[in-house]
Amino acid sequence: MFAFVGVGPCPQELSAGVGGLERAAAAVRTERKQRNISRCSTAGSVLCRKRGVVALFPKFRGTRVICKERSRDEISPRAEDNSARMDANLPSTSADTSSSALDEDRNVSGQNGKTGLKLPLRLGILERGAAFAALVSFARFFWKSIWLIMMNELAPSSAKGEYQRPPSAFRGRISRELGAEFPVPQAAEGTVTGRYMLYVGLSCPWCHRVLLVRALLGMEHLLDVQLLEPSPSGVWRLCNPTSDAAKENERTVRDTYRKFAPSYRGRCTAPLLVDTHTGRIVSNESADIVRMLCELQVLPQQQTAKAVLDQSIKAAPISGISIMWGNRGGGQPADPAHKDSSAGRSTDSGLDELLQRIYSDINNGVYRAGFATTQSAHEEASRSLFSALDAMEARLQATGGPFLLGTQLSEADVFLFPTVFRLDAVYATLFRCATKRICSGNDYPHLWAWARRIYQMPGVPEVSDLEGTRTAYFTSLFPLNPGMIVPVGPFPDFSLPLND
Numbered sequence: 001m002f003a004f005v006g007v008g009p010c011p012q013e014l015s016a017g018v019g020g021l022e023r024a025a026a027a028v029r030t031e032r033k034q035r036n037i038s039r040c041s042t043a044g045s046v047l048c049r050k051r052g053v054v055a056l057f058p059k060f061r062g063t064r065v066i067c068k069e070r071s072r073d074e075i076s077p078r079a080e081d082n083s084a085r086m087d088a089n090l091p092s093t094s095a096d097t098s099s100s101a102l103d104e105d106r107n108v109s110g111q112n113g114k115t116g117l118k119l120p121l122r123l124g125i126l127e128r129g130a131a132f133a134a135l136v137s138f139a140r141f142f143w144k145s146i147w148l149i150m151m152n153e154l155a156p157s158s159a160k161g162e163y164q165r166p167p168s169a170f171r172g173r174i175s176r177e178l179g180a181e182f183p184v185p186q187a188a189e190g191t192v193t194g195r196y197m198l199y200v201g202l203s204c205p206w207c208h209r210v211l212l213v214r215a216l217l218g219m220e221h222l223l224d225v226q227l228l229e230p231s232p233s234g235v236w237r238l239c240n241p242t243s244d245a246a247k248e249n250e251r252t253v254r255d256t257y258r259k260f261a262p263s264y265r266g267r268c269t270a271p272l273l274v275d276t277h278t279g280r281i282v283s284n285e286s287a288d289i290v291r292m293l294c295e296l297q298v299l300p301q302q303q304t305a306k307a308v309l310d311q312s313i314k315a316a317p318i319s320g321i322s323i324m325w326g327n328r329g330g331g332q333p334a335d336p337a338h339k340d341s342s343a344g345r346s347t348d349s350g351l352d353e354l355l356q357r358i359y360s361d362i363n364n365g366v367y368r369a370g371f372a373t374t375q376s377a378h379e380e381a382s383r384s385l386f387s388a389l390d391a392m393e394a395r396l397q398a399t400g401g402p403f404l405l406g407t408q409l410s411e412a413d414v415f416l417f418p419t420v421f422r423l424d425a426v427y428a429t430l431f432r433c434a435t436k437r438i439c440s441g442n443d444y445p446h447l448w449a450w451a452r453r454i455y456q457m458p459g460v461p462e463v464s465d466l467e468g469t470r471t472a473y474f475t476s477l478f479p480l481n482p483g484m485i486v487p488v489g490p491f492p493d494f495s496l497p498l499n500d
């Protein structure tokens with residue numbers, strides 16, 4: 001016989017009929033009094049038939065600690081009848097020995113570095129046999145119900161457990177068109193920064209695609225950037241807010257939405273593009289922002305014409321890089337009212353299909369796999385993810401690269417890269433997308449070479465932060481990783497040299 005005993009005024013422990021426990025409890029009560037411990041466990045005691053330990057769980061300054069733990073070998077075979085022996089194993093009433101026992105045991109109980117909470121007792125339920133089956137079932141049911149509620153808050157899902165991404169609410173564009181709602185700002189003293197502000201978190205793949213295009217096209221002059229980081233509660237908060245933002249109490253992206261769209265009640269997602277001149281939100285849809293930058297890019301063949309036609313945008317230092325874009329978006333369905341400008345747009349409808357597949361099966365596909373709340377939803381998403389990646393591998397092999405369309409960089413490359421960049425290091429473990437690996441070079445040799453090529457393009461490493469991304473994902477998606485432990489690897493090295 002052994003017991004877990006609460007040392008508070010718990011009726012069960014005294015009525016347990018276990019010889020010596022009354023004295024044990026009395027000893028700890030005296031101890032508590034001497035040490036001025038005001039609160040104590042009222043959780044009661046649990047008696048088990050199996051051999052094991054005697055443990056006392058006082059609440060010490062409000063925190064439950066294991067106060068004493070002894071194996072059966074250390075106590076007499078009839079501990080319940082051997083009160084003298086029991087006393088010897090319990091904290092004595094002497095201040096010195098009892099405090100060392102408590103201190104030692106407090107160390108044993110461990111510390112959670114983040115919250116400062118002492119870790120709780122261990123009941124060892126799974127070792128206790130059939131008597132605990134009901135308790136285990138109840139705990140599982142309770143835990144899963146809470147998990148489903150939390151998952152649904154994090155990622156709304158259908159009745160079949162399939163993740164359903166909420167639509168983006170703001171779909172405006174910065175445009176060169178006459179009378180545009182959000183015009184390209186006039187150059188002032190050689191710079192046009194200062195009007196549009198892009199709120200982005202480096203860990204977010206949707207922000208990453210926007211930052212990639214901004215960097216590749218050298219359009220930093222058009223959009224200022226306010227960096228965000230995820231807070232432990234999962235809300236984006238501003239890193240080093242400007243003095244204006246601080247003055248207006250703009251600390252999180254939620255505050256930003258409130259400031260620029262007071263009546264908005266939806267998800268406060270990043271990326272977010274705002275017009276600081278009119279105080280309005282331009283867009284919170286990454287595919288639209290990418291498309292907008294592609295449309296505003298100075299294509300090599302346009303450079304002379306552009307210098308004449310449009311003095312408003314400083315010639316971008318594009319060093320020959322241009323990004324081909326499709327007819328439709330690589331994100332949520334685009335605004336049908338919007339007409340793309342045609343220069344630089346692909347006439348090949350294959351690009352649209354490619355963009356659509358990359359979005360639904362890969363970019364959103366990893367989220368559909370990771371946020372699925374049923375086995376079938378996860379399997380479906382995972383299968384379509386890897387079959388789409390197989391198709392990308394085959395395409396790169398067929399075209400001979402270096403890009404998905406062959407020699408022309410396109411939206412397809414900038415949309416695919418952020419997901420491939422995170423696949424091994426984050427999604428494989430956190431979202432259970434581990435069927436194949438990119439960085440091993442065995443499953444996807446062409447994709448692995450392609451990813452390193454994209455990473456090694458000018459400006460890309462500066463906006464691609466794998467270490468920060470891993471930490472952000474593993475510590476901010478609480479329902480997926482409540483322990484918030486960040487795995488040690490894998491850690492693909494995208495800077496490895498290319499052989500060709």
Ligand SMILES: N[C@@H](CCC(=O)N[C@@H](CS)C(=O)NCC(=O)O)C(=O)O
Pocket residue numbers: 167168203204205206267268269270271284285286287331332
């Ligand atoms: N459709 C949006 C999706 C953006 C998105 O889901 N962003 C995530 C970060 S990776 C976010 O801000 N989530 C916060 C939330 O859902 O509350 C886009 O592509 O721009």
